[in-house]
Amino acid sequence: MIAVGGCAKEETEQKQSLQGANLLRTQTSGTAKHAELNQGPAERAASYLRGRDDVRDVVAVNSGDRLLIAYQIPHMKRWSRKQIEKDIDQKLRDLFPGYDVVSSSDLKIFWKTKELKANMDNRRWDERKVNREIRRIEKLSKEQT
Amino acid sequence: MANEKRKKLTPVQQEYHLFEKERETKRPIVRNCVCAFLVGGIICVIGQAISYFYMYFFDFTEQTAGNPTVATMVFLSMILTGLGVYDRIAQFAGAGSAVPVTGFGNAVISAAIEHRTEGFVLGVGSNMFKLAGSVILFGTFAAFVIALVKTIATQWGGL
Numbered sequence: 001m002i003a004v005g006g007c008a009k010e011e012t013e014q015k016q017s018l019q020g021a022n023l024l025r026t027q028t029s030g031t032a033k034h035a036e037l038n039q040g041p042a043e044r045a046a047s048y049l050r051g052r053d054d055v056r057d058v059v060a061v062n063s064g065d066r067l068l069i070a071y072q073i074p075h076m077k078r079w080s081r082k083q084i085e086k087d088i089d090q091k092l093r094d095l096f097p098g099y100d101v102v103s104s105s106d107l108k109i110f111w112k113t114k115e116l117k118a119n120m121d122n123r124r125w126d127e128r129k130v131n132r133e134i135r136r137i138e139k140l141s142k143e144q145t
Numbered sequence: 146m147a148n149e150k151r152k153k154l155t156p157v158q159q160e161y162h163l164f165e166k167e168r169e170t171k172r173p174i175v176r177n178c179v180c181a182f183l184v185g186g187i188i189c190v191i192g193q194a195i196s197y198f199y200m201y202f203f204d205f206t207e208q209t210a211g212n213p214t215v216a217t218m219v220f221l222s223m224i225l226t227g228l229g230v231y232d233r234i235a236q237f238a239g240a241g242s243a244v245p246v247t248g249f250g251n252a253v254i255s256a257a258i259e260h261r262t263e264g265f266v267l268g269v270g271s272n273m274f275k276l277a278g279s280v281i282l283f284g285t286f287a288a289f290v291i292a293l294v295k296t297i298a299t300q301w302g303g304l
Contacts, residue, residue: 106206106207106208107200107206107207108200108204108205108206108207108210109206111200111201140204140206141206143204143206143208143209144208144209145209145212
């Protein structure tokens, strides 16, 4: 019952994410382009990651000096997940030196970032709320226990 | 039986050994493997679903969802053992039900049930971890050895 309940309320985008492919079919940019905040850095980070063959789906947002990037690693490449994460994090820090970069391959972070991006796209959230959510996601990504 | 040992047997014992070998029930190894694979796989699918449940409805990440998932799986197998359901699953699945973490819960509760007639302290208390104790010991030891191998491989092996 718990197992069935766990899958019952998943939104379409999350289902797509679990299945792997075509997550960004409806929105090809993968960034909150239409939000009031300038999403240029997030867009560049997303397009860089989309070009890599060890990344499946990407979603990125930025606000102020914070750049939050969540991505999915293809299943069979998860053997070297730590190495890929380390490499991507280093590359993003080099590409965006003025930004506080937070990158994660965690599925929960991906879902949360996707949700945040959707809220930014719909202009439902202001900058303060976005910053607060980014900080919350950042804290969640560093959670160990 | 190893050839070395068989050589030491008397002719009568050897004759009996052959007699026994012809008549003993053959173990259905392939069938057992298939059953273990299927049931073990189903247990893992349930575990994955519970993990997604915790991630979706609570603030657990992929990394942190492991702890409550393991606790839930062990708890469920304990309940099923107490109700006598897990024993039936184990009879069908063999290693498929013993190897996943649910086997740990089964080992704890089945030992507790078996020794409950000896009292709560000297019966249940002292025998509860009779089976599970070895799981903890060798699990910890195996984890240590694997961590050692990984450390050596990453530090000096260039992996």
